[in-house]
Amino acid sequence: MADGSLRKLGFLTIGLFDGADPRPGHETTLEIIKRGEDLGFDSAWVRHRHLQYGISSPVAVLAAASQRTSRIELGTAVIPLGWENPLRLAEDLATVDILSGGRLNPGVSVGPPMNYDKVKPALYPGHDEDFGYGRVERLLDFVAGKQATDFEGTQGFEVFSPRVEPHAAGLRERMWYGGGSLRSAQWAGEHGMNFLTSSVVKAEDGTDFADIQLSHIRAFRAANPTGRVSQGLVVIPTDSASQEQKSKYLAYADKRTPRTREPQGPARMLFSRDYVGSSAEIADQLHAHAAYREIDEVAFALPFSFEHDDYLQILTDIATKLGPALGWKPGS
Template sequence: MPLPSEPLRKLGFLTIGLFDEADPGRGHESTLEIIELGERLGFDSAWVRHRHLQYGISSPVAVLAAATQRTRRIELGTAVIPLGWENPLRLAEDLATVDILSGGRLNPGVSVGPPMHYDRVKNALYPDTADSEDFSYERVRRLLDLVRGKPATDFSGVEGFEVFSDRVQPHSEGLAARMWYGGASLRSARWAGENGMAFLMSSVVKAEESEDFAEIQLSHIRTFRAHHPDGDRARISQGLVVIPTDSASPEQRAKYLAFAEKRTPRTATPQGPARMMFAPDLVGTSAEIAERLHADVAFREIDEVAFALPFTFEHEDYVQILTDIATHLGPALGWTGGSGE
């Protein structure tokens, strides 16, 4: 079996936080309970996805603000906030506030590009500026500057009884070093490196130079590191869907296998005009999944992961999957974390 160059150093997980339209509170509470469980199991990080006008977390920063008050150690991340829906100055204020509340545990992941279905939502989102909004990397650069403490205005000082700052408040020292870019292309990998961000790789990538998923991720890793000031020490996290079955019931195993089988056809060839490649879901015992990961050329060059939980499973399924990842799969990958209690 091929071995990774280094054992797994940081183990994280990602959840979409689905909810029932008729009872959204229950779904949000489930997400918070899953994050609390992750801390008890010793996970290094918990990440939440971002969904607008859907039945998943639409405000990950607000959800993570709640999570800061129910955890004390685990890092909390967004994977990712699409900046096309955000005002960078307001988002910088929210991120800094939550980072302060967490004691410096926030890891904001962002991406750029027009909002999904922009033609249908632009009149509600940007009724006066829809045709002039900039959805390029410049939007990320604006956010980074504000998080790093660069001036947002040329005014500061006292006006009456009010005291004004020329930069975003609160300012959270250290937050800028924990800003991530979620990218699926060589261009994004290079941009993230050149701009000193950490890099989040997901289970979806663009088939540019290859049609082999692992080879594509490997090219992103090497491109990112080649352009980052920290080189091989720059933070990069691999995202894949893994579903260990060590403690699963027969019914759960059957459900998991059916889920993966239904999604497998899309992993065979690039999909759509953008030629997107999807990673196969990894279902099996932790030993079987570890063997497949050790043979993955991209995994062998990273020491940090954020394994994605499947979208549509039940709360008890996530408990079983996370428990098996922490107690079986993580150690099989060389992870030496443990209970956070």
């Protein structure tokens, strides 16, 4: 952040829905993305949830969003590749990127699927999969247009290509890796990806969240000085919130605060605090955040389980109050 100003302002939503009536929740997510564009946000990101009541197919949702918007960048934060076939995902990503006019920013991560022992019979019956970085490399190669097969040419009336089609020029440069460790940050940089850092990091050395996140950002930039870095923290401005909303937001943050005090579990995952208060207060706190001071893009995460009106209030305050307080200007 060379001059202390935020260059790109984004937001992240989980897209919750009612299992008995899922359409309204998906429609609400699309409305939120459209409202974000109308408010001037630079990017909108969707989370990814399997076998839950959140978006299970972000690529499909963003395909719909691409037809209701014209300017805002559309991202995934993140697609866990353990659930995906890299070749098929590359086809879907390229298709949506073309439909959006080159606005897609796919974020991915690796590792075994959540609850793998329980879902393996349905997901990969009868065989094992490699859930390491090689899975990302395959996806990157397919997105870049490298050879997928040695078969090409005409067979009957059908014409076959040796690469994934459609090919979306420029998409490879907009691929992101969502990481929370030094190794993942360095790997992403070494492989020419952009880097998504969120409100969860691995406490490998120390227990100060901002310092740990800063070390990841610097490790990434040492490997890829020109790559983009986006920070995703839970930020809840209260400038136009009702007293009832303020009480709800503070209670939400208070309930989540204990997990921020020390690393959690064998993996020593450390969670960031949630930022709740006026835009001026939050801006001061972010300017004091060691990692925030070295980025110029954010994708502030909307909290789980709030009401639609709450999200509209939070987004409006971020765009009209907090963003300007951080030096952001629409279209900058």
